[in-house]
Amino acid sequence: MFRVLKTEGRARRGEFTCAHGTVQTPVFMNVGTQGAIKGAVSALDLKEIGCQVELSNTYHLHLRPGDEVVRQLGGLHKFMGWDGPILTDSGGFQVFSLAGLRKIKEEGVTFASHIDGRRIFMGPEESMRIQSNLGSDIAMAFDECVENPATYEYAKASCERTLRWLERCVTEHGRLNALPDTVNPAQMLFGINQGATFADLRVWHMKEIAKLDCDGYAIGGLAVGEPTQVMYDIIDAVEPHMPADKPRYLMGVGTPSNIIEAVARGVDFFDCVMPARNARHAKLFTWSGALNIKNEKYKLDDRPIDPGCGCPVCRHFSRAYLRHLFVAGEMLAMRLAVLHNLWFYNELAARIRQALDGGEFAAFRAEYAQKLTGQL
Amino acid sequence: MFRVLKTEGRARRGEFTCAHGTVQTPVFMNVGTQGAIKGAVSALDLKEIGCQVELSNTYHLHLRPGDEVVRQLGGLHKFMGWDGPILTDSGGFQVFSLAGLRKIKEEGVTFASHIDGRRIFMGPEESMRIQSNLGSDIAMAFDECVENPATYEYAKASCERTLRWLERCVTEHGRLNALPDTVNPAQMLFGINQGATFADLRVWHMKEIAKLDCDGYAIGGLAVGEPTQVMYDIIDAVEPHMPADKPRYLMGVGTPSNIIEAVARGVDFFDCVMPARNARHAKLFTWSGALNIKNEKYKLDDRPIDPGCGCPVCRHFSRAYLRHLFVAGEMLAMRLAVLHNLWFYNELAARIRQALDGGEFAAFRAEYAQKLTGQL
Numbered sequence: 001m002f003r004v005l006k007t008e009g010r011a012r013r014g015e016f017t018c019a020h021g022t023v024q025t026p027v028f029m030n031v032g033t034q035g036a037i038k039g040a041v042s043a044l045d046l047k048e049i050g051c052q053v054e055l056s057n058t059y060h061l062h063l064r065p066g067d068e069v070v071r072q073l074g075g076l077h078k079f080m081g082w083d084g085p086i087l088t089d090s091g092g093f094q095v096f097s098l099a100g101l102r103k104i105k106e107e108g109v110t111f112a113s114h115i116d117g118r119r120i121f122m123g124p125e126e127s128m129r130i131q132s133n134l135g136s137d138i139a140m141a142f143d144e145c146v147e148n149p150a151t152y153e154y155a156k157a158s159c160e161r162t163l164r165w166l167e168r169c170v171t172e173h174g175r176l177n178a179l180p181d182t183v184n185p186a187q188m189l190f191g192i193n194q195g196a197t198f199a200d201l202r203v204w205h206m207k208e209i210a211k212l213d214c215d216g217y218a219i220g221g222l223a224v225g226e227p228t229q230v231m232y233d234i235i236d237a238v239e240p241h242m243p244a245d246k247p248r249y250l251m252g253v254g255t256p257s258n259i260i261e262a263v264a265r266g267v268d269f270f271d272c273v274m275p276a277r278n279a280r281h282a283k284l285f286t287w288s289g290a291l292n293i294k295n296e297k298y299k300l301d302d303r304p305i306d307p308g309c310g311c312p313v314c315r316h317f318s319r320a321y322l323r324h325l326f327v328a329g330e331m332l333a334m335r336l337a338v339l340h341n342l343w344f345y346n347e348l349a350a351r352i353r354q355a356l357d358g359g360e361f362a363a364f365r366a367e368y369a370q371k372l373t374g375q376l
Numbered sequence: 377m378f379r380v381l382k383t384e385g386r387a388r389r390g391e392f393t394c395a396h397g398t399v400q401t402p403v404f405m406n407v408g409t410q411g412a413i414k415g416a417v418s419a420l421d422l423k424e425i426g427c428q429v430e431l432s433n434t435y436h437l438h439l440r441p442g443d444e445v446v447r448q449l450g451g452l453h454k455f456m457g458w459d460g461p462i463l464t465d466s467g468g469f470q471v472f473s474l475a476g477l478r479k480i481k482e483e484g485v486t487f488a489s490h491i492d493g494r495r496i497f498m499g500p501e502e503s504m505r506i507q508s509n510l511g512s513d514i515a516m517a518f519d520e521c522v523e524n525p526a527t528y529e530y531a532k533a534s535c536e537r538t539l540r541w542l543e544r545c546v547t548e549h550g551r552l553n554a555l556p557d558t559v560n561p562a563q564m565l566f567g568i569n570q571g572a573t574f575a576d577l578r579v580w581h582m583k584e585i586a587k588l589d590c591d592g593y594a595i596g597g598l599a600v601g602e603p604t605q606v607m608y609d610i611i612d613a614v615e616p617h618m619p620a621d622k623p624r625y626l627m628g629v630g631t632p633s634n635i636i637e638a639v640a641r642g643v644d645f646f647d648c649v650m651p652a653r654n655a656r657h658a659k660l661f662t663w664s665g666a667l668n669i670k671n672e673k674y675k676l677d678d679r680p681i682d683p684g685c686g687c688p689v690c691r692h693f694s695r696a697y698l699r700h701l702f703v704a705g706e707m708l709a710m711r712l713a714v715l716h717n718l719w720f721y722n723e724l725a726a727r728i729r730q731a732l733d734g735g736e737f738a739a740f741r742a743e744y745a746q747k748l749t750g751q752l
Contacts, residue, residue: 034704035697040416040711044692065675065700073678073696081692299441302449316420316457320449321411324441328410331707335416 002216002247006356010239010266013356016216016247018137019186020077020085021052025247026263026356028349029053029087029271030342034060035070035080038276039338040331043082048312049339050346053085055271058130058140059094062122063113067133075135075183087271088136090127090192092143093220093252104144106161124168132176135183140218141169143192148225155196159205162194170212188215190249197226199237206241216269217242218249228258235265242266256285256348256372260365263352275345279337282326285344289374293337298323311343348372378592378623382732386615386642389732392592392623394513395562396453396461397428401623402639402732404725405429405463405647406718410436411446411456414652415714416707419458424688425715426722429461431647434506434516435470438496439489443509451511451559463647464512466503466568468519469596469628480520482537500544504565508552511559516594517545519568524601531572535581538570546588564591566625573602575613582617592645593618594625604634611641618642632661632724632748636741639728651721655713658702661720665750669713674699687719724748 006013014025030037030051037046046054056076061067073079076086095102099111099120108123122130127142143162146155173189176182191214195201209217219238222231235250242248249269250262259270275285282294286306291298293305304314305322313322313336325333355364382389390401406413406427413422422430432452437443449455452462471478475487475496484499498506503518519538522531549565552558567590571577585593595614598607611626618624625645626638635646651661658670662682667674669681680690681698689698689712701709731740 034700034706036701036704036706036708038707040707042693042708042712044688060704064704065696069675069696069700072676073694078678079694079697079700081697299445300448302454312420317418318449318455320441320445321455321457324410324445324455325412328412328436328440330410330412331414331416331710332412332418334707335711336418 002245004244008356008359008361009264011263011356011361012266012268013353014247014268016268018085018188019184020083020137023052023085024353025268026259026349026352027052027269028259028345029055029269030346031055031271031273031276032080033057034064035076037338037342039279039334041335041338041342043080045339046082046084049343050350051084051342052346053087053269054080054082055087055089056080056134056136057094058088058091058127058134059098061088061134062091062120062130063115067130071133071135071183077135085138086136087138088131088134088140089251090140090142091122091130092127093145095122096145096147106164108142124165125172128169128172128176132173132182132184132187136187137184138188138190138216139173141166141189141191141214143194143220145221145224146194146196148196150196152198152201155198155201159194159201162192163205163208166191166209166212170214190214190216190218190247192218192220192251193238194221196221197230197234199234202234202238203241206238210241210243214246216247216249218251218269219267220251222250223253223258231258232261232265235262235267239266256345257369259348260352260369260372264361264365270349272345275341276338279341280334282333282337284337285341285372287372289371291375293319293322294326295323305340306344309340309344309347311340311347313340313343378621380620384732384735384737385640387639387732387737388642388644389729390623390644392644394461394564395560396459396513399428399461400729401644402635402725402728403428403645404635404721405431405645406722407431407647407649407652408456409433410440411452413714413718415655415710417711417714417718419456421715422458422460425719426726427460427718428722429463429645430456430458431463431465432456432510432512433470434464434467434503434510435474437464437510438467438498438506439491443506447509447511447559453511461514462512463514464507464510464516465627466516466518467498467506468503469521471498472521472523482540484518500541501548504545504548504552508549508558508560508563512563513560514564514566514592515549517542517565517567517590519570519596521597521600522570522572524572526572528574528577531570531574531577535570535577538568539581539584542567542585542588546590566590566592566594566623568594568596568627569614570597572597573606573610575610578610578614579617582614586617586619590622592623592625594627594645595643596627598626599629599634607634608637608641611638611643615642632721633745635724636728636745636748640737640741646725648721651717652714655717656710658709658713660713661717661748663748665747669695669698670702671699681716682720685716685720685723687716687723689716689719
């Protein structure tokens with residue numbers, strides 16, 4: 001269930017309800033690929049840093065520990081100790097970016113596991129069954145994320161196939177939800193718009209998938225190397241054709257600036273590995289721009305990472321201590337940096353919501369869209 | 377200030393007060409070598425897992441970030457965000473076990489940093505100055521920890537020199553505490569008994585250092601490869617000559633069984649890297665023995681690591697999840713395993729105290745001394 005509470009221009013302030021709770025949107029989802037967040041962050045920590053939705057990867061959990069194992073243990077919520085909403089991706093992106101020796105046919109994709117080279121087949125039905133076993137609140141449709149750049153011909157054939165795959169996903173998802181022993185009978189399904197950087201393909205595909213009445217719609221296949229303005233242009237082209245009463249999710253995006261700009265273009269859901277990956281490289285977000293905490297100038301700096309931040313790290317530890325942990329190679333450096341950066345992204349979404357609530361999103365966008373991505 | 381509250385045989389239930397709080401003994405101190413606990417565990421976590429005393433290493437902090445840096449940032453408590461008692465070792469053990477190209481003279485030791493090979497000199501005065509800069513509650517005397525096995529002649533010459541070094545430590549420590557800008561003017565100093573595995577040297581040395589009226593006394597240079605019974609025999613020989621009104625610390629020991637047996641022989645303080653190191657190798661302690669969580673048999677086991685354990689890990693996560701984290705190579709595996717094992721050691725000390733309070737330590741020892749070190 002999704003309700004738009006308020007709008008400002010195309011930006012939307014909404015509320016999304018699923019089996020494990022109500023999510024305030026716009027929302028940033030926190031990525032826990034294998035049922036754990038990189039940097040020694042657990043589900044208990046997610047509660048502390050303002051996470052509303054956890055995102056796990058179907059491909060990874062299928063390989064390890066196996067979705068049948070997770071199912072036997074009561075589903076992913078119970079397995080990882082997180083009782084809030086969970087979104088699982090379809091496995092498609094990893095199959096096309098991580099696995100080896102791919103062979104795409106109409107029925108699905110055969111690929112080699114990146115762990116042990118084992119040959120695995122995944123198609124729309126397999127992806128739905130895996131996600132059903134995981135019991136996530138939101139399942140994502142199985143799609144092909146084409147490489148950038150792609151030829152028009154390939155992109156057209158691919159997004160036609162992705163449409164046929166979505167039809168099969170809808171059918172199989174409905175069947176699985178109705179089984180008596182399904183883990184989460186209220187699991188929702190989001191369709192994914194594809195079409196590479198070709199606006200006409202994107203619009204055609206969006207119109208077609210909108211007819212299938214999914215619970216939400218995602219824009220996939222962006223932020224894969226194309227210029228940022230191309231990404232914004234695609235959103236501008238597709239957005240008018242996305243159902244206004246369904247949540248909209250821009251997959252794998254992005255910088256703080258990208259998120260603000262996409263909210264301005266009508267997007268509600270986000271996820272990105274950037275806060276965690278930057279944290280592991282000692283790059284920390286602040287409300288005045290990003291900083292590299294390993295820099296010599298922080299050696300004696302007893303201020304928190306961001307004096308304006310209320311995260312557990314900023315409330316207890318100094319820049320000098322964080323720098324020491326990185327220089328000394330302590331695992332704790334990763335944890336504290338990831339906690340701070342994830343808090344920052346969750347807080348960014350919270351401030352966007354606050355601005356929308358107050359009718360001040362335009363001012364917020366003007367103040368922060370560029371500033372947050374700069375280097376201190 | 378140390379008070380023995382109760383005894384049972386030679387075992388002592390005590391209370392130790394220093395600048396940052398009162399410690400209930402027997403106590404297990406949690407090792408945070410570089411001002412952080414291995415496995416992404418912070419000072420905030422130490423509060424959650426029942427830690428009373430944090431132990432940091434003078435050698436490591438002298439090299440990184442440098443004790444002058446820590447001093448300028450207000451001392452180690454402020455630097456690492458831990459407001460409870462801290463003990464710092466003297467640097468001696470690391471100089472003799474970790475650093476390269478050692479050259480021992482009467483004045484002290486010249487050695488090469490294990491990080492960058494830089495030549496460094498450390499003698500009693502340098503060790504006291506570093507620990508004064510760190511501002512720990514308990515400073516340890518600078519000693520030589522001889523290799524095992526050692527010849528009688530070498531051990532004798534070494535522990536005579538360690539005695540002369542202790543005299544210099546006492547003098548320098550007193551001078552530093554009296555300086556107007558010292559970080560912790562109430563810092564205490566513990567002397568360290570040496571003498572390898574030669575009971576007569578150990579006893580002679582203990583009698584000599586007892587005359588110097590330190591705030592507490594440690595037995596050093598044990599658990600370095602000698603048979604366990606030899607360690608117990610040395611404690612039996614030395615203990616009658618340790619001042620009864622001062623706390624006693626057995627350095628770097630040991631297994632749960634070692635700790636119970638040493639408490640039975642009159643020891644009050646312990647530290648060991650074993651709980652954290654075992655955790656990193658997936659070996660977890662329980663009240664029925666140790667288990668290796670990577671074992672296939674835990675794949676579908678939804679019980680906590682130890683059903684009788686109240687730690688944050690056992691309250692929230694299953695064996696199956698822990699196993700998955702280890703198999704999948706998630707950093708979170710280390711954190712959860714270290715938290716559990718440190719809790720176990722802190723709880724072991726708490727149960728020993730409880731047994732002593734109730735006059736039931738003999739029964740506790742009979743039940744657990746062997747059981748806890750066994751393999752499930």
